[in-house]
Amino acid sequence: MNQSQERIVPAAGLQALEEDIFRKLGFTEEGSRLAAKSLVEADLRGVSSHGALRIPTYAARVQHGVVTTDGPLELIADHGATAVIDGRHTLGQIPGTRAMELAIAKAEEYGVGCVGVCHSHHYGTAAYYAQMAAAKGMVGMSMTNTAPLMPPLGGLKKVVGTNPISIAVPSRRHFDVVLDMATSTVAHGKLQIAAKEGKPIPLGWATDAQGNPTTDAKAAIDGGFLSPVGGPKGFGLAVIIDLLCGPLVGSACGDKLMPAARFFSAPQNCGNLFLAIRISAFRDLDTFLEEVDAYIDFIKSCPTNDTVDGVYMPGELEALRREQRLCSGIPLPEAVVRDLCELAESLGLEPKSYLA
Amino acid sequence: MNQSQERIVPAAGLQALEEDIFRKLGFTEEGSRLAAKSLVEADLRGVSSHGALRIPTYAARVQHGVVTTDGPLELIADHGATAVIDGRHTLGQIPGTRAMELAIAKAEEYGVGCVGVCHSHHYGTAAYYAQMAAAKGMVGMSMTNTAPLMPPLGGLKKVVGTNPISIAVPSRRHFDVVLDMATSTVAHGKLQIAAKEGKPIPLGWATDAQGNPTTDAKAAIDGGFLSPVGGPKGFGLAVIIDLLCGPLVGSACGDKLMPAARFFSAPQNCGNLFLAIRISAFRDLDTFLEEVDAYIDFIKSCPTNDTVDGVYMPGELEALRREQRLCSGIPLPEAVVRDLCELAESLGLEPKSYLA
Numbered sequence A, B: 001m002n003q004s005q006e007r008i009v010p011a012a013g014l015q016a017l018e019e020d021i022f023r024k025l026g027f028t029e030e031g032s033r034l035a036a037k038s039l040v041e042a043d044l045r046g047v048s049s050h051g052a053l054r055i056p057t058y059a060a061r062v063q064h065g066v067v068t069t070d071g072p073l074e075l076i077a078d079h080g081a082t083a084v085i086d087g088r089h090t091l092g093q094i095p096g097t098r099a100m101e102l103a104i105a106k107a108e109e110y111g112v113g114c115v116g117v118c119h120s121h122h123y124g125t126a127a128y129y130a131q132m133a134a135a136k137g138m139v140g141m142s143m144t145n146t147a148p149l150m151p152p153l154g155g156l157k158k159v160v161g162t163n164p165i166s167i168a169v170p171s172r173r174h175f176d177v178v179l180d181m182a183t184s185t186v187a188h189g190k191l192q193i194a195a196k197e198g199k200p201i202p203l204g205w206a207t208d209a210q211g212n213p214t215t216d217a218k219a220a221i222d223g224g225f226l227s228p229v230g231g232p233k234g235f236g237l238a239v240i241i242d243l244l245c246g247p248l249v250g251s252a253c254g255d256k257l258m259p260a261a262r263f264f265s266a267p268q269n270c271g272n273l274f275l276a277i278r279i280s281a282f283r284d285l286d287t288f289l290e291e292v293d294a295y296i297d298f299i300k301s302c303p304t305n306d307t308v309d310g311v312y313m314p315g316e317l318e319a320l321r322r323e324q325r326l327c328s329g330i331p332l333p334e335a336v337v338r339d340l341c342e343l344a345e346s347l348g349l350e351p352k353s354y355l356a
Helices: A011-025 A029-044 A052-063 A093-110 A126-134 A187-197 A219-221 A232-245 A285-300 A318-330 A334-346 B011-025 B027-042 B054-063 B093-110 B126-134 B189-199 B215-223 B232-245 B285-300 B318-330 B334-346
Strands: A006-009 A074-079 A083-084 A114-120 A138-144 A165-169 A179-183 A270-278 A332-333 B006-009 B072-079 B082-086 B111-120 B140-146 B165-167 B177-181 B270-278 B331-332
Touching: A006 A011, A006 A334, A011 A052, A011 A332, A029 A052, A029 A093, A029 A126, A029 A318, A029 A332, A052 A334, A093 A114, A093 A126, A093 A138, A093 B126, A114 B111, A126 A138, A126 A165, A126 A179, A126 A270, A138 A232, A165 B232, A179 B232, A187 A219, A232 A270, A232 B165, A232 B285, A270 B232, A285 B232, A332 A334, B006 B011, B006 B285, B006 B334, B011 B027, B011 B054, B011 B331, B011 B334, B027 B054, B027 B093, B027 B126, B027 B318, B027 B331, B054 B177, B082 B093, B082 B331, B093 B111, B093 B126, B093 B140, B093 B270, B126 B140, B126 B165, B126 B177, B126 B270, B140 B232, B140 B318, B189 B215, B232 B270, B331 B334
Parallel strands: A083 A114, B082 B111
Antiparallel strands: A006 A332, A074 A083, A114 A270, A138 A165, A138 A270, A165 A179, B006 B331, B072 B082, B111 B270, B140 B165, B140 B270, B165 B177
């Protein structure tokens, strides 16, 4: 089968199918809904690396017992505007959604709320949670750590993850401003694509096995390393996120954190941190939204050369994609649809009835 | 005079001289102390761009009436764990220190505190404030916006500042982990140095006047633009910081924000945001500190190639420099010492008695 072939699936049907898959795997009604929603949102926004593609791996991890389905979540710390939820190694989307809801509730009361999750697992896109706060008239922040993928400058061992952070700021006339960035220069997938196509990669994306910056994608893949964005800046940010998602919340960091894919011997044990800042505690919300809209107008009016087709705000392309895909469906690679349907059938579901 | 000549000055004497300069300029005893402390700390840590070098410009801005000296600061919002302080266009170090103190006090009570400053001015290094929280067993975060210096991808106009962010995490056996990063790939000064020396710059540092990435430092200086770190990542982070330090706190953003140097017609009107997260609200502080120390051991034990002399944590080189300079004095360029002494003399002080 041609991997590049796509199939258009309706968002509602995809959500229903994913929910039923999670139910069949043993998750609660609510847990299934939360996990599926985060994944469908990722596919709607075009972040396909964090969508339906992940489900067969999640299912295998449940079947290997390294992802739990039985809950319930436990609040293991709760002081004023802060709290920690024990994720008990279930899918990170479940405690993640609960944690951001709690951070928002705390921000309603105290102006700001900060909630961590320990014993978590891959939680989908960081943006999903930051956007929850933006939808409530708040600034949202979300971050997670991952198993080590990057060395420090000149380093010869993976010591820190590509630990992403998302910050979302609401607007009124425009889409919310949603930054969601990994702390690597690019995703590892881009090295793989370049290596496959025999194309060079820009300096700064990766190093070879000796830790020297390389333009040779094959050298980067064969024993080389992904590089932090901006060198010490991305490395430093990744280290800070590791500390905030590990020691601060009581989860693993560094090499104590396990991979979430192609590894089935132990729970991932990542951590997440969520922050919500209620804008109305600082300023009149309407005034704020007007000023954000005016700022977006200003940024987007920047003249450009002909290498780009205009200026896009952080998260704008994803929001445009989402609007379009809500109407006309989500294009998914045939292989992703096939794997999802095979999983559904193995669980006794009839996937065709969902995706018609 | 040779610009590269240095003079060693004692930290205590420099602090006393700077305090007296600020007093003579009309600042209160306390404001003078706070402003001087931030600047001396920058010089101790080797961040000379944010130290004594700035004082003649600050003084000129006071004398032009675009920086005020008369305070007092006003708390214009105060809800639960959040607050906003009106900086009234005084030196940003004064409301900045007060704001982080208030964020720390709020974190003592609520677990987290978030305090903004509007109508602010250049506040020195972002790290200074984040470190205040780390010294109290908290995670500290500090950010500020600046006048526009960078375009978006393919852009032909400066629309966003090099808006820095600092996050500090305390440790016990090691130095605190202190990330302090501008959102540009490098400081503009590095382009100037390369242009002066006729050396090429790495791709990614800057573009030419047509917005195309360039290795020609002269082209970058002559109408070109500084580039955000990691392209859309650095640009997105700069945009988010502009929104959090502008509309959220009630200060300017984008091109409504004025430069803090070589411009004396209007107040800078930047904003700052400070966050403190009390670790003991999340976990036992001793356990946290042990885990952070173990993590630092792990990161620093990463094997390296011979292009580096080891692995340094964020802020470690600055902390080592500070320890050394507290004992043996701060090396300052002769030109910086001369300008500072000339200013002091013009205010009726005898600078030699301080720096002997």
